[in-house]
Amino acid sequence: MRIIDWIWRVRGSIPLATPRSASEIFARLEPIFRERGTTIEYGPDTLSFRKDNPDSQDKLASFEVGRLLVSGGTAPILHFDMSSRPLFWCFVAPLPFLAVALGVPSLKISGYSFAGIFLALYVAGRWIEQRQAHKLFLAALGTVAACPVEAPPVPDASRIA
Amino acid sequence: MMDAVTLRIADMQQPGHAETGVQGGPVKRFVFTHFQPAVLVAMILFWTFAPDSIAKPAVAVGIGIVFKLTLLGMERISERHAHWRLTWKELASDLFYVALSYTLVKYVGKHFGDDAIIDGIKHAFHIKTAWAGQLPILVQAIAILLIFDFGQYWMHRGMHNWTPLWLTHAPHHHITQLNALKGSVGNPIELFLIGLSLGGFFDFLPRAALLASGIGMAIGAYTHANIRFNTPRWWSFLFNTVEHHSLHHSPDYDSSRTNYANTFIFIDRIFGTCVDSQSSKVGLDDCRRLPIKDQMLYPFRPLADLVKKWRISRTAEALPAE
Numbered sequence: 001m002r003i004i005d006w007i008w009r010v011r012g013s014i015p016l017a018t019p020r021s022a023s024e025i026f027a028r029l030e031p032i033f034r035e036r037g038t039t040i041e042y043g044p045d046t047l048s049f050r051k052d053n054p055d056s057q058d059k060l061a062s063f064e065v066g067r068l069l070v071s072g073g074t075a076p077i078l079h080f081d082m083s084s085r086p087l088f089w090c091f092v093a094p095l096p097f098l099a100v101a102l103g104v105p106s107l108k109i110s111g112y113s114f115a116g117i118f119l120a121l122y123v124a125g126r127w128i129e130q131r132q133a134h135k136l137f138l139a140a141l142g143t144v145a146a147c148p149v150e151a152p153p154v155p156d157a158s159r160i161a
Numbered sequence: 162m163m164d165a166v167t168l169r170i171a172d173m174q175q176p177g178h179a180e181t182g183v184q185g186g187p188v189k190r191f192v193f194t195h196f197q198p199a200v201l202v203a204m205i206l207f208w209t210f211a212p213d214s215i216a217k218p219a220v221a222v223g224i225g226i227v228f229k230l231t232l233l234g235m236e237r238i239s240e241r242h243a244h245w246r247l248t249w250k251e252l253a254s255d256l257f258y259v260a261l262s263y264t265l266v267k268y269v270g271k272h273f274g275d276d277a278i279i280d281g282i283k284h285a286f287h288i289k290t291a292w293a294g295q296l297p298i299l300v301q302a303i304a305i306l307l308i309f310d311f312g313q314y315w316m317h318r319g320m321h322n323w324t325p326l327w328l329t330h331a332p333h334h335h336i337t338q339l340n341a342l343k344g345s346v347g348n349p350i351e352l353f354l355i356g357l358s359l360g361g362f363f364d365f366l367p368r369a370a371l372l373a374s375g376i377g378m379a380i381g382a383y384t385h386a387n388i389r390f391n392t393p394r395w396w397s398f399l400f401n402t403v404e405h406h407s408l409h410h411s412p413d414y415d416s417s418r419t420n421y422a423n424t425f426i427f428i429d430r431i432f433g434t435c436v437d438s439q440s441s442k443v444g445l446d447d448c449r450r451l452p453i454k455d456q457m458l459y460p461f462r463p464l465a466d467l468v469k470k471w472r473i474s475r476t477a478e479a480l481p482a483e
Contacts, residue, residue: 053450053452055449055450056251056337056338057244061248061250062249086249086250086253089253093257097260104264106268106271107263109219109222110260110263110264110267111264113263114256114263117256118256118260121249121252124249125250125253128249129249
């Protein structure tokens, strides 16, 4: 399954600066999940969420279920693993429009056009959603992250010279 | 009674009001003040004077796509409401409906819609209206738009007043934000019904039809766009705007029963349903969006409920009495 589930699953990890308890990490992330239709459950090192018809402006609206895990002792890492039905259907969408293009001559141009549009949309979405989720968690973690989003790396003066 | 989130346009134009007009430099304000009338003039000039080799339906489709993409870009420059901002998921969902309009709805409309029926009637009764094609192109286009908009007004008003029609239209009112693509979002049955017109009874030139559809497409896109324009007063008097249409999409029941016309808001003025106001909150009931599957099944809900009740009653009858 893992060979193909990258189509609809978004995974990533964020190194954390110092050893922290999972509950402390999740307390920082919890505001992200204060959205209508979202329920969360905590495990010893995990936070699982489920979204039922999230609002459009919910930053994680593309994901129905997901799991966040804090692993590692002295060098902790936050892992996230989330499933997206919109990504799956966007991946599949070019197929019926290709079928339309091949089966109905009068809809050839529309069929091919939308097959191409959904293919491009999938590629863009797979990148955008992964990037946005990563940035969202990073911003919520703040200084707890190894590379906090608020503090961009200082350029190496010797290399600038 | 108007909802608390609605504001009269006159109030919006008061100096110093937080919602007043386009923010930014003179060029930006100029563009977002004159864009809508300028596009109207450009459409008229293009479809009137373009050579026959260019004035084709495929070009109209291309113009429509480029125009909507332009409006989506303009939404980022002069955004109306941040909570209407387009997300990837919303774009993917909206494009699905746009794709349905250009394929399924178009196919069904062509083979089973007004054109097919009207052609049959004209053939059976030997109706000939070639004179219509002799009129100036602009007059023909205005006639096409007026005939369509008049029918659309009553179909739309009917949808808000008769349950069987409302069941097809309600999914469109479940949208919780507006953008240039939202005009296509809805149940395909509604999209088919709202596209019906009696214009086919007149033998207008294809070029006039392309001009009319270009104007209708542009105004239809504005009315759903998340763009803050400095709309001229004369434009708001004649044409439907995002202000009018956002009020129509308000969750407030009375507000949603206003501003039915697609292109010409003066039709609402004539029939007393025009309200010059707007709403920042759009949606139905508790303003939750309707997933695509529910949008498709919505008109059949009462039927599904009936079947469910019938099954429950049959199961109850089959159970032995205790």
